[in-house]
Amino acid sequence: MQWKTAISNVNDGQEIIRGYNLHELVENKSFVETVFLIWRGKLPTVKETKMLNAMLTAMIDHGVGVASAMVPRMVASVGNDLHVSVAAGILALGGNKHGGALEGAAKFFQTNVGVSDLEFLLKSLKEKKVRIPGYGHRVLSHDNRTDTLFTVAKETGLYGKHCSFAVTVGEALNKISSKPLPLNMDGANAAILSDMGFDWRIATGFFILGRVPGLIAHTYEEMMSGEGIRRLDESEIEYEGGEI
Ligand SMILES: CC(C)(COP(=O)(O)OP(=O)(O)OC[C@H]1O[C@@H](n2cnc3c(N)ncnc32)[C@H](O)[C@@H]1OP(=O)(O)O)[C@@H](O)C(=O)NCCC(=O)NCCS
Known part of the structure; x- marks a missing residue:
């Protein structure tokens, strides 16, 4: 079986990552x-x-209420191991209404950044009931993480055409929306990653990397809490099916 890879080469006496000696990276690079x-x-x-450090820090956690934090805690509460619980959290974060929005927004920005008639594009997407990834939030009317990330992007000279486009899309989208749709953290990160030259197909990888420490923290806290099995209380369940 023959495999080609440009990522690493490991054999007895030599460990190379992308052309660099692993041990020199360990000693000298973060x-x-x-x-x-x-x-x-x-x-x-x-x-x-x-910039990358700022983005990953912004992603680290956003409360126990989101699916990717709640799910691993539920899974851990019934006695699963840490790796099973964290894996369940990773499976929960890729949806297009949650962390998957990062990939969707990066794809949207990279595909449409030069679009000639933005208003027409947004109106036709609205008619088809297509949501623009990276805009809106269940709890926040304004996402302060976006401001902080764009401040760092401007400081580092990495605020480019995709970031400007993301802001322009936000302004146009809010003119035709029934509710405020802030450019959220996923949208900001998607725009910055695009300006940094990253392909949208790897964007979810950044969300996994940034959020997994949070998922581990939630899982570990749950395992150590003595909370026991989590399940809905009978009072929280409304049966709508037929009677016997
Ligand atoms: C995050 C999100 C799920 C929050 O949803 P919500 O606050 O519960 O909003 P609702 O589902 O009640 O939608 C309210 C209205 O806004 C519209 N809307 C919400 N987000 C939208 C978006 N990103 N683009 C276009 N329209 C959007 C809905 O279509 C709906 O329109 P209508 O009233 O004309 O039918 C939603 O904004 C969304 O799907 N955003 C895109 C995905 C995303 O960025 N997720 C990351 C969140 S941090």
């Missing part, structure tokens, strides 16, 4: 720099490192 290297094939600049 985890974030090495993530950039292994996903992109080259080491990041100081500014790219700062």
